[in-house]
Amino acid sequence: MRHLLSTEDLDKAEAIRILDTAEEMAAVSEREVKKLPVLRGRTVVNLFFEDSTRTRISFEAAAKRLSADVINFAAKGSSVSKGESLKDTAQTLEAMGADAVVIRHWASGAPARLATSDWIDAAVVNAGDGTHEHPTQALLDAFTMRRNWARVNGTGSAGTDLAGMKVAVVGDVLHSRVARSNLWLLRTLGADVTLVAPPTLLPVGVEHWPCTVSYDLDETLAGGPDAVMMLRVQGERMNAAFFPSTREYSRRWGFDDRRLAALDAAGAKETIIMHPGPMNRGLEISAAAADSPRSTVLQQVRNGVSVRMAALYLLLSGDSTPAAPTQEATR
């Protein structure tokens, strides 16, 4: 793996390798000394053109637990005030000896541009680009789902996929890089995906996607999904006529108390509720749902560090044997 740009171009073996490596990284994170020496002397740059404290500190923690040096570069720029070009920024980082660049950018395709240009040799990790992809989020979601799916099936999670799992992804699919990355990865891992959204928040062309599309959350929940992933919805979308009001959105597509009760009443004990965060409590998810035992929100955050450790390790170690960190860990 040279770069991690999208889940669309990730094959099943690669995906499972990352998830399995992340399991080993998770074991490290449970030790008293949460650190491996594998990336000592390597430099990871967090290049953020868009504010995202959560994602940045997750990558930072991951890199530091692998003993890499971390440089945070907040190159926040708007589309209007260009400032320094991506090319110049990249060449600057190259000159400083960056081994990996973790890039968050408001423009779809910016990480791919960095990776395919001759501006920089470093490994590029997409930490979310515009409304395109957010592959490490999808990997941490899949990691979380896999652990729960394995628990339900009474197996270990290492080496397994998500065959047979039913996942509903609910909300603003149109503007969601999380939804896109999840869809491709979940399909690769064998899950059945249903996208639930108002018609205005689904992209034209969604009919070509390998999933079921529904406008009706209650109907989808009645079908007994194993995981329900709620996407963040920006309230301002109502100003562009994507929906009439936040209250109407919440009634039709929010995971509210009524729907939580319906899930309990239907006996769907194992159905988990996921959210990539940050949550709009009371809009796409009620407080009761977010805080219920079904919620995996904090598991997702915790798993994010393990998955990002795995991604950085596999990109930078140049070692193709996923067992290596375990050997380090047991020393």
Place this chain on the structure above:
Amino acid sequence: MSTAPETSAAYLIRGAAIGGGDRTDLLVRDGIIAETGTGVSASGAEVIDADGLVALPGLVDLHTHLREPGREDAETVETGSRAAALGGYTAVHAMANSSPVADTAGVVEQVFTLGQKAGWTDVRPVGAVTVGLAGERLAELGAMADSRARVRVFSDDGMCVHDPILMRRALEYVKAFDGVIAQHAQEPRLTDGAQMNEGAVSAVLGMTGWPAVAEESIIARDVLLAQHVDSRLHVCHVSTAGSVEIIRWAKQRGIKVTAEVTPHHLWLTDELVRSYDPVYKVNPPLRTDEDVKALRAGLADGTIDIVGTDHAPHPSEAKECEWAQAAMGMTGLETALSVVQHTMVESGLVGWDDVARVMSTAPAGIGQLAGHGQPLETGSAANITLVDPAARWQVDPQRMATKGRNSPFAGRELPGRVVATFYRGHPTVLDGALNTPLTSEGA
């Protein structure tokens, strides 16, 4: 033959296939075609062996961005004119979105004069429809029409004249001097922040879509307006199958509408955007394979009248960046004829006589250019392009005359090479290379 003495005023083009048809000799003297036939002899004339070459009336581009005044870093009238000559063009229409905008007699005369001084091709300024392309009030269309530049084509290209009442008035007003409004059909509200064609690819790439309906709805409105006020409408860079259908319908009803397609829309599709390489960013955007097929069919059956390059050079920094930051546009003057040969001639859709029509005769007619697009016969102005259809060449933007390096065809092998361009009887291009411009003394 490449070292034409400056004194040589006569050229004998021997054995060119006119419009791809019979082989004929053409004697060029004093700016006109003095004689045609077989076995023409002329003492003192420089002989150009045109065996195997196709002769076309000099190409006319109705849609060129020369960037001057204002963005001389991207292109100048001089460099753009050189590119035009190398592409086989003897006339280009310089779009109005310069800085300052070509919305006054002063600016259009400036561009016109720069073109004359350059001497590589006729430069016909297009006048802006509205002041500053702002879409708020009409520019002084009459003053531009009456100026030395004798503007007949008016366009806010780059921007759509989206206000229906303003569009109606513009269509009506230019009837006073037989002008034509060339519309950039793009409903602005439907394309707010648009980055690429809206469809299967934009859905995956997560880019704001530019839906076909944003073009088609404006064209539908405009053909009905043109019918209502009985005026002439030209539709720039038609890019969708639906637009072709609407224009076909309008023509069947006798509405005076003409339409244009760019070389890139005849070939490239939005699949290329998956690379996120901004060299493929253009407005209107690259569409789908289905649209490409419909555009080719429309050009072949006459629904679409002309090929216009929409030559849009940009400095490298405008493309060496994120897709969303990049400027829209592609160069086209030096590849247009080859792309048309590849997409239309070699696919069997049209012959060389049709190429002459869509790249010379018809655009000259829409622009009302005297001396261009005339049949290659005795007495016509000697605007002639000689093409070697058997040649193959690889596109290298670094070697082009345009300042723009943003060719979407970079690295591709294209058929057909412009061997010579005669502009008013003077060879601006010989042996596929720039010769000399037409000086005022030589005119």
